[in-house]
Amino acid sequence: MIVSGSSTQALAAELAAVTGESLAPVEFQRFPDGEGMVRVDEVDDHALVVASTVSDEAHIECLQLQDAAREAGASQVTTVLPYMGYARQDRAFEEGEPVSARAVARAISTGTDRILTVNPHEDAVCDYFTVPAEAVDAAGCLANPLPDDLADPLFLSPDEGAIDLARTVADAYGRGDTDYFEKTRHSGTDVEITPSDAAVGDRDVVLVDDIIATGSTMSESVAVLNDRDARSVYVTCVHPLLASNAVLKLSRAGVETIYGTDTIERSVSEVSVAPAIADAL
Ligand code: R5P
Numbered sequence: 001m002i003v004s005g006s007s008t009q010a011l012a013a014e015l016a017a018v019t020g021e022s023l024a025p026v027e028f029q030r031f032p033d034g035e036g037m038v039r040v041d042e043v044d045d046h047a048l049v050v051a052s053t054v055s056d057e058a059h060i061e062c063l064q065l066q067d068a069a070r071e072a073g074a075s076q077v078t079t080v081l082p083y084m085g086y087a088r089q090d091r092a093f094e095e096g097e098p099v100s101a102r103a104v105a106r107a108i109s110t111g112t113d114r115i116l117t118v119n120p121h122e123d124a125v126c127d128y129f130t131v132p133a134e135a136v137d138a139a140g141c142l143a144n145p146l147p148d149d150l151a152d153p154l155f156l157s158p159d160e161g162a163i164d165l166a167r168t169v170a171d172a173y174g175r176g177d178t179d180y181f182e183k184t185r186h187s188g189t190d191v192e193i194t195p196s197d198a199a200v201g202d203r204d205v206v207l208v209d210d211i212i213a214t215g216s217t218m219s220e221s222v223a224v225l226n227d228r229d230a231r232s233v234y235v236t237c238v239h240p241l242l243a244s245n246a247v248l249k250l251s252r253a254g255v256e257t258i259y260g261t262d263t264i265e266r267s268v269s270e271v272s273v274a275p276a277i278a279d280a281l
Pocket of ligand 1: 191209213217
């Protein structure tokens with residue numbers, strides 16, 4: 001039985017449709033002091049908690065859902081983190097900092113027997129869980145909404161770290177070249193893109209990244225591609241976090257099409273990762 005978090009209801013419903021599992025009745029409440037509470041009134045022996053930890057509140061809610069599922073009688077709990085928050089803080093970047101990804105992974109491990117998480121920033125983050133944990137690669141579904149007739153397509157990642165995602169999307173699309181730019185991050189919102197010498201003139205370019213957070217990486221990449229007369233640019237990502245003014249920033253950069261998945265429910269969540277999760281269960 002699927003136990004959905006409040007921020008993953010559409011994905012949980014899609015997963016129920018794909019797997020044939022039923023959706024547990026879950027309620028979300030808030031006390032006057034701001035603390036959240038969940039109710040899970042019914043669950044079967046195996047609870048599948050599906051919760052993207054997109055915020056600090058969502059982290060707490062995930063722990064509560066796991067605990068409520070056990071209280072309601074589940075003897076086995078599998079936790080699916082379609083988007084794992086804090087995964088990018090996977091090391092102490094400066095002295096005195098925590099390894100936040102490890103801290104949250106340990107906490108989430110206490111309430112579950114197994115973890116699945118979709119395209120974490122680095123698969124190695126799975127090692128921080130103290131129960132069996134696997135990364136699910138769902139990037140291929142980003143090819144689904146692309147038009148069939150892309151002109152000489154180039155699947156491009158804004159940095160080398162995401163080139164495997166670009167290759168996965170290109171493979172799923174069935175044709176096209178792959179390449180990557182170099183990225184230097186100066187601050188949380190200031191990134192510098194150094195293009196490769198791949199020819200982009202008159203080609204349809206599909207930018208592929210794991211996350212769009214502030215939109216800086218994608219908007220800078222799009223600016224380079226527009227300068228170089230790309231025919232059109234499709235911006236795709238697995239996790240459309242779209243924090244702060246990201247949508248505005250991307251629109252100002254001339255981005256017309258963004259395709260993301262439903263790991264984070266946004267207006268651009270065009271495709272579902274449910275089939276990829278179902279395959280991994
Ligand atoms: C970092 O390396 C990730 O792959 C993304 O490129 C990054 O998280 C995007 O962040 P932003 O949208 O804030 O530039």
